[in-house]
Amino acid sequence: MAPRKKTVTPEDLERIIVPSQPQISPDGETVLYCRRHAGPRNTNVRNLWAVPASGGSPRIMTSGDKDSHGRWSPDGSQIAFLSGRGDRGQHLRLLAAGGGESRPLTSLPEGSFLNFKWSPDGRSIAFLWRAADPDWTEQAKNARKDSGASDPPRIVTTGWYRLDGDGYFLQRRYVLKVVDIASGQSRTLWDKDGLGFMSYDWSPDSSTLAITTVPGKRAFLKWEQTQIRLLNVASGRATTLDWLPDGPKDTVCWSPDGSRLAWSGREGTDGMYSTENLELWVCQPKKKGSARCLSGKTDLCLMAATLGDTAEVSFEASLQWTRDSKAILARIGIEGAQQVYRFKRSGGLPEPLTSGRAIHDPGNLSADGTCLPVMIDTPTTPPEVYLMDLRGQSKPRRLTNENAELRRTIAFAAPKSFWVSTEDGTRVQTWMITPPGVSNARRKPAVLQIHGGPHAQYGYSFFHEFQCQAAKGMVVVYSNPRGSKGYGRDHCAAIRGDWGSADWVDIRAVIDWMRDRPEVDPKRMAIMGGSYGGYMTNWAIGHTNEFACAITDRCVSNLVSMGGNSDFMSKPDSYFPGNAWDRPEDLWKCSPIRFARSWKTPTLVIHSEGDLRCNVEQAEQVWTALQVRNIPSRFVRYPASTSHGMSRGGPTDLRIHRLHEILTWLNRYIGTGRRKR
Numbered sequence: 212m213a214p215r216k217k218t219v220t221p222e223d224l225e226r227i228i229v230p231s232q233p234q235i236s237p238d239g240e241t242v243l244y245c246r247r248h249a250g251p252r253n254t255n256v257r258n259l260w261a262v263p264a265s266g267g268s269p270r271i272m273t274s275g276d277k278d279s280h281g282r283w284s285p286d287g288s289q290i291a292f293l294s295g296r297g298d299r300g301q302h303l304r305l306l307a308a309g310g311g312e313s314r315p316l317t318s319l320p321e322g323s324f325l326n327f328k329w330s331p332d333g334r335s336i337a338f339l340w341r342a343a344d345p346d347w348t349e350q351a352k353n354a355r356k357d358s359g360a361s362d363p364p365r366i367v368t369t370g371w372y373r374l375d376g377d378g379y380f381l382q383r384r385y386v387l388k389v390v391d392i393a394s395g396q397s398r399t400l401w402d403k404d405g406l407g408f409m410s411y412d413w414s415p416d417s418s419t420l421a422i423t424t425v426p427g428k429r430a431f432l433k434w435e436q437t438q439i440r441l442l443n444v445a446s447g448r449a450t451t452l453d454w455l456p457d458g459p460k461d462t463v464c465w466s467p468d469g470s471r472l473a474w475s476g477r478e479g480t481d482g483m484y485s486t487e488n489l490e491l492w493v494c495q496p497k498k499k500g501s502a503r504c505l506s507g508k509t510d511l512c513l514m515a516a517t518l519g520d521t522a523e524v525s526f527e528a529s530l531q532w533t534r535d536s537k538a539i540l541a542r543i544g545i546e547g548a549q550q551v552y553r554f555k556r557s558g559g560l561p562e563p564l565t566s567g568r569a570i571h572d573p574g575n576l577s578a579d580g581t582c583l584p585v586m587i588d589t590p591t592t593p594p595e596v597y598l599m600d601l602r603g604q605s606k607p608r609r610l611t612n613e614n615a616e617l618r619r620t621i622a623f624a625a626p627k628s629f630w631v632s633t634e635d636g637t638r639v640q641t642w643m644i645t646p647p648g649v650s651n652a653r654r655k656p657a658v659l660q661i662h663g664g665p666h667a668q669y670g671y672s673f674f675h676e677f678q679c680q681a682a683k684g685m686v687v688v689y690s691n692p693r694g695s696k697g698y699g700r701d702h703c704a705a706i707r708g709d710w711g712s713a714d715w716v717d718i719r720a721v722i723d724w725m726r727d728r729p730e731v732d733p734k735r736m737a738i739m740g741g742s743y744g745g746y747m748t749n750w751a752i753g754h755t756n757e758f759a760c761a762i763t764d765r766c767v768s769n770l771v772s773m774g775g776n777s778d779f780m781s782k783p784d785s786y787f788p789g790n791a792w793d794r795p796e797d798l799w800k801c802s803p804i805r806f807a808r809s810w811k812t813p814t815l816v817i818h819s820e821g822d823l824r825c826n827v828e829q830a831e832q833v834w835t836a837l838q839v840r841n842i843p844s845r846f847v848r849y850p851a852s853t854s855h856g857m858s859r860g861g862p863t864d865l866r867i868h869r870l871h872e873i874l875t876w877l878n879r880y881i882g883t884g885r886r887k888r
Contacts, residue, residue: 405430547670753806
């Protein structure tokens, strides 16, 4: 008899291994990937591994513990990768394809890399790099420590000077540089971008780099002025495709035959993050007026990210041309899943290349265009590397089994999908996880999880946090109310400028559905969420008292004050009507703190002091109202070294601590140790 599986615990987070960034070699024989796991002293260890495309045992390629973004040279003889070895921040290193000791390629001052790309001829690598502020280098900080000097003030002269998870970069920006492989000498090709969010790609003949850029100090308010420029690599001269439609543009990529460019974007004044669909565009750079949208006849969005707490989540589009230059592969989030679609250059409806209730995240096409490595995870299986054969209809073949021991010993609960109808006829996709190995004959405590964004989606991703709650005997419910991506433009845009409206109608319908489910004890329900999910938790307890407890994590509580302290600034009369200084009425109308007079629900408040997206003062306002009104509450503040994304990428010990805080609070009010209200 097989041994009985254990239920998942917060500590199992230390056992989860996360492969990512799969890259197949030019000869199609080997797939390279980054392998991340919890390391000593609460570190995240990252190294490059390789696995035969035909199947077999993976082998470690690097041992620096801070190595990522491995990319094959065009001839397959070398691997370039980013490494955090040493005391000067990240740098580029080269490794022979057969293994051995890597060597440094770049010798730049302390700074950070964003990404890099090989030139098709293999002679150069283009990369985005940002120099560290001289007052905040490791050398400067150590010198102050030795001398007893105070930290200097941060002098800011532009509105775009910080980013959650990245920190304070002040006036520093990423610049586009090129390094010569033979000599290791690098030079700057473009340093006039106002944001640092550039995308770029090499022309097939390696003579030109296409870039997307927004020049100027006020670029953070001018996304619609994103340009595509063609940079001559030898001379540095730039040609602007000034005839393209206005609107944000990103992930530019050159067709293999050199005749066309593709990019993700849209027309209009919104930034990349928007309720509008992010669309697929192409043009012939030598033919004015040739720009056209390939996805315009669909209701698909290239930016419909599926949230989870294990695999890497990207809000950027994923685009690449097929080798014959006749089609483009794109990652699409739809109805809780994430699939790979093929869009024909000639137009027409796209073809899905993957299917099923899973998250598919593609790597690069093989040189002959027949194979595509892809990361796949499901609600019951952490991510693994697979290989797709694009010539037939065979299912993706798994290449790695990094989490085999976890799956063998832990009982993960599979969710069931439902569609809940609202009072106005909207259908809301909803999932329910019931405790593994527990009979559904009796009613159980339940937790309603609200996702962040709001313009993202929950779905078929592996969620360790959900599994931990189900393992403690709780029913976990999560859904995609209006405002979510993955269900078309109108579903997402329904709450634009009016949070707490259609989204609350949908969540209200899910709550009523929960109360009627035979698995759920309606007297033992909790609500929780992070970021916008924290916003909606705050909103819910101001509009209903039927939850036994609530947990608001890295929340939004006051849209007026948030208008002046988030890393991303909002233009007046853009997403929300008005502004935060002299026309705050609409922001205040949508602020949950406005309903604090109605709060009665015991609430756990969680926030990171280093959160630059939703400043900790948003949680402090909630905490103050709870305390003044004498509502049972607890405030857990994580240190300034953590950020908005701590639950996904923070130190392992703090992530585990957070999960225990959540489980303890839920147990106190809806579990076996519950208190009467």
